[in-house]
Amino acid sequence: MRPRKLDDFVGQEHLVGEGRALRRAIESDTVPSMILWGPPGTGKTTLAEIIASSTGAHFVALSAVSAGVADLRKVVAAAHELQKTGRRTVLFIDEIHRFNKAQQDAVLPYVEDGTVTLVGATTENPSFEVISALLSRSRVFVLYALRDDEVASIVDRALADSERGLGGKKFVLEPAARDALVNLSNGDARVALNTLEFASTLSSDGVIAPATVAEALQRRAVGYDKAGESHYDTISAFIKTIRGSDPDGAVYWLARMLDGGEDPLFVARRLVILASEDVGLADSRALSVAVAAQQAVHFVGMPEGFYPLAHATLYLAKAPKSNSVGRAYGAAMRDVQETRNDPVPLHLRNAPTGLMKQLGYGKDYHYAHDDYSIKQQNLPENLKGRKYYDPGEHDR
Secondary structure, three states: OOOOOHHHOOOOHHHHOOOOHHHHHHHOOOOOOEEEEOOOOOOHHHHHHHHHHHHOOEEEEEEOOOOOHHHHHHHHHHHHHHHOOOOOEEEEEEOHHHOOHHHHHHHHHHHHOOOOEEEEEEOOOHHHHOOHHHHHOOEEEEOOOOOHHHHHHHHHHHHHOOOOOOHHHOOEEOHHHHHHHHHHHOOOHHHHHHHHHHHHHHOOOOEEOHHHHHHHHOOOOOOOOOOOHHHHHHHHHHHHHHHOOOHHHHHHHHHHHHHOOOOHHHHHHHHHHHHHHHHHHHOOHHHHHHHHHHHHHHHHOOOOOHHHHHHHHHHHHHOOOOOHHHHHHHHHHHHHHHOOOOOOOHHHOOOOOHHHHHOOOOOOOOOOOOOOOOOOOOOOHHHOOOOOOOOOOOOO
C-alpha cells in the first residue's frame, strides 16, 4: 500500500502540501541531501522512494543496521558510472542513527561532491545521532505522527484497493473496529496496515469486529524508546509537571513511562532528586517519601512497584515547592570556584595537639549549646558576611 506518487502521500502537509518547500524541491528536481526525522510509520521511507521516482534518480536503499563501509563504496562506484550518463543517485539510509561516526564520515565526501543525494531516515534526534559535518550539508525535515483521520484514510484505502490491498476480498470493517484500529495505532500507519492485514486473516466471515482488531494488535502501539529522545522528552514532562504542582499530569506521565517499559528505578532516582531540588525545605518529608519509594520499588519490583512510584509522584506534586536548596548550594559553589580558597578560620579548627593550641587552633570557639546568642564567623575571612541561603516562600 506504499504510495507511488506525491499526490497519494498521506500526512506531513507542512512538508509536502501545496507550495511547501520540500514539495517544490521535488517538483523542480532540486532536492537537497536531507535527514527525515520522525516516529515510525510516518512515511520516511515512502517519501524517499517518491523523491527518487519523481526526479528520475536511481534509488539505492541501505539499512544502517546491516550495511557497512564496503556497501557504501559499491553504491558510490555505481553512482560515479551513472553520473557519466547524467543520472543522479539517491542514497537512502534507513536508521542512519545506527551508523557510527566512522561510517557517517565515509558518506560525507560523496554527499559534499554531489556523487549521491543522501536521504537519511531516523527516529532519533539528529542533533545527537548524526555528525555535525553531515548535518551541515543536509536539510533536516521533521515528520510527525499521523493524525487519526489520516490513519483512517490509509485504512480505508487499503480496504478498497483491489490491486495491492484487501479490496478484492470484500472485507467489512465494522465502524467500532475501525475506530479502535485507528486509535490503537497511535499515529503509526505501518502498525495500522499490519494489524488490518492480520485481523483479516483472523476473520472467518469477512467481517472484522472490534474484538478481532484487539486480538490482532494485543495492545496499543507505544511510541516510547527508553534509550531515545522520547525517554528524555517524557521524563522532562514528568519533572516539570510535578514542579508545577499538577498531580493529574504527573501521574499521567508516570504511567506513560512505565507503560513504555521505562526502568522504574530510573524514575525513582529522578523523584529523589526532585524531592530536594523542587520541594526541598518547603516539605523535608518529601525526600523521605521519595527515598522510601525507591527502596520499595527495588524491593517489590514491577508491576506492583507502580504503587510506591505513584504514591511519591502524587505527594511531590501536591507538596509546597522551594528551590532554596539548589540556589544556596549553587551560590556557594560559585564562590568556591571563583574566589580564593582562604584557610579555615582558626577558631573553627580542631586542636588535638599542644602545638596546634599554641598556634591558636580552636581559640575563641564558642560552643553553641552553651550560648546560642553568640554569633561567630563561620566563613573564610574573604567571604565574611556572605549570604547563600535565601529562604523560599514556603521554607519551613
